[in-house]
Amino acid sequence: MRRHLQRWFRKIFRRKRRPVYRPRFEAEEPAAIEPGIIYIIGEQGYQWAIAFKCPCGCGNDVWLNLLKGHRPKWKFYMKGRRKITISPSVNRTVGCRSHFVLSDNRVHWCRIDSENDL
Numbered sequence: 001m002r003r004h005l006q007r008w009f010r011k012i013f014r015r016k017r018r019p020v021y022r023p024r025f026e027a028e029e030p031a032a033i034e035p036g037i038i039y040i041i042g043e044q045g046y047q048w049a050i051a052f053k054c055p056c057g058c059g060n061d062v063w064l065n066l067l068k069g070h071r072p073k074w075k076f077y078m079k080g081r082r083k084i085t086i087s088p089s090v091n092r093t094v095g096c097r098s099h100f101v102l103s104d105n106r107v108h109w110c111r112i113d114s115e116n117d118l
């Protein structure tokens with residue numbers, strides 16, 4: 001029983017472990033969001049959205065608006081063409097309610113009590 005529980009915990013933590021993404025620039029909205037990829041959608045210099053699979057494993061797609069004048073709005077920063085940082089944090093108010101920061105392709109989970117600090 002105990003071993004069973006340990007395995008179960010390990011499974012959860014593995015799923016909660018920090019997934020690593022890689023950015024991909026797309027001119028058009030992708031037909032399907034593949035896991036592990038952050039889509040930066042739009043023409044060069046006029047990107048309007050970012051889309052990726054939620055890192056918690058819930059299977060939902062996360063869409064972030066990049067357009068000025070629409071709220072909420074996010075920004076992204078590239079380190080070369082391979083590393084993306086998204087700001088501010090992503091705080092899902094629907095579904096899994098995951099709250100995380102994406103920095104240099106990595107997911108950093110936010111604790112609930114730190115929500116107001118970000």
Ligand SMILES: [Zn+2]
Pocket residue numbers: 054055056057058059060095096097098
């Ligand atoms: Zn999720």
